[in-house]
Amino acid sequence: MASDALALPKTVTEESVLAVRHWTDELFSFRLTRPASFRFRSGEFVLLGLMNGEKPLLRAYSIASPSWDDGLDFYSIKVSDGPLTSRLQHIQPGDPVLLGRKPTGTLVLDALKPGRRLFLLSTGTGIAPFASLLREPETYEKFDRVVLTHTCRNVADLACGAELVDALAEDPLVGEIAPQRVTYYASTTREDFVHTGRITDLIASGKLFADLGLEGFDPASDRVMICGSMAMIADTKALCEGAGLAEGSNANPGDFLVEKAFAD
Ligand code: A2P
Incomplete structure (x- = not known):
């Protein structure tokens, strides 16, 4: 556990999967815990992903829940040979997911x-x-x-x-x-x-x-x-x-x- 914590880059926090829903063979959505310090404007996106060995593998995802919500919702496509989504599509409640600390975007x-x-x-x-x-x-x-x-x-x-x-x-x-x-x-x-x-x-x-x-x-x-x-x-x-x-x-x-x- 101690070595995992050390490997986590400063730019991300480790959140927990609260729920997952599979809509089609190519689309799923999931909800993550939201850190108290995480602020964003409705419409923005953030980096999220998983550890890939020693390194984080992160992609930009639009936040699908509003800024006042306790959790964070996301939609994702599933790409069988996609470096991130081939793994992300298998997440289950309780699993860790990395969340960037700096949301941004123009759709505000x-x-x-x-x-x-x-x-x-x-x-x-x-x-x-x-x-x-x-x-x-x-x-x-x-x-x-x-x-x-x-x-x-x-x-x-x-x-x-x-x-x-x-x-x-x-x-x-x-x-x-x-x-x-x-x-x-x-x-x-x-x-x-x-x-x-x-x-x-x-x-x-x-x-x-x-x-x-x-x-x-x-x-x-x-x-x-x-x-x-x-x-x-x-x-x-x-x-x-x-x-x-x-x-x-x-x-x-x-x-x-x-x-x-x-x-x-
Ligand atoms: P189409 O089926 O005619 O390609 P994708 O899954 O490829 O991202 O596409 C999602 C939707 O966006 C599809 O309905 C697709 O239509 C449509 N689409 C793809 N390219 C364009 C475009 N240049 N302008 C508007 N809609 C597009």
């Missing part, structure tokens, strides 16, 4: 200019930071309406998002307000569903807005956060810029923000 409310409507556009595990923001009271102090989109290849991949939205009504802090303010729009690209197609095509064709009874992005009052693969981000960002929205950052708040959904 402070990096957006004031607005009325907030679009949260995600693909795959890119929904994680939005799971955090949807349970954050400040989201509803700053925005009247929140539109969450989640696009995945198959219907089964959407279950984590659908459940998250359903559970908002029971949330201790936002349960009274979120269900009336949040619109959930899910689509699939490789299987039949109520809505099909990439979010980029749904925006470009106007179908997303027509389905929601909206006019399209209004740079004066619409704000957007984007989280998905590099390609999804690049294409969605171009559409936002085409609509007259300007990218923001922590240092320079703007109309839209992007972050890569991290993968192994």
Whole structure:
């Protein structure tokens, strides 16, 4: 035990797995203990991982729970030959997981200019930071309406998002307000569903807005956060810029923000 403790780098703490849930063969979620000293803003990411021999093997993960929650939730893909997720997918309650001490990220409310409507556009595990923001009271102090989109290849991949939205009504802090303010729009690209197609095509064709009874992005009052693969981000960002929205950052708040959904 003493030698393990010595091997732990100063940049991480060792947390315990509280729960694990397997959604599909390629997606799971887990909850970790949260150290009292761990502070973050809803929407941020942090390094987490496992010891690999003498060294830590760490990857960036968006925190899927809000800043007020006692525990820390994460979503992860499972990659059979992924250096971290091939092992991480086997964690069980009580197992140790390494957690970085310095959360960071751009998908935070402070990096957006004031607005009325907030679009949260995600693909795959890119929904994680939005799971955090949807349970954050400040989201509803700053925005009247929140539109969450989640696009995945198959219907089964959407279950984590659908459940998250359903559970908002029971949330201790936002349960009274979120269900009336949040619109959930899910689509699939490789299987039949109520809505099909990439979010980029749904925006470009106007179908997303027509389905929601909206006019399209209004740079004066619409704000957007984007989280998905590099390609999804690049294409969605171009559409936002085409609509007259300007990218923001922590240092320079703007109309839209992007972050890569991290993968192994
Ligand atoms: P598609 O099935 O047409 O590739 P992945 O699992 O590969 O990360 O994809 C998650 C979702 O993101 C899929 O529905 C996928 O659609 C979609 N996607 C992939 N690339 C883009 C892109 N450039 N723009 C928008 N959506 C994308």
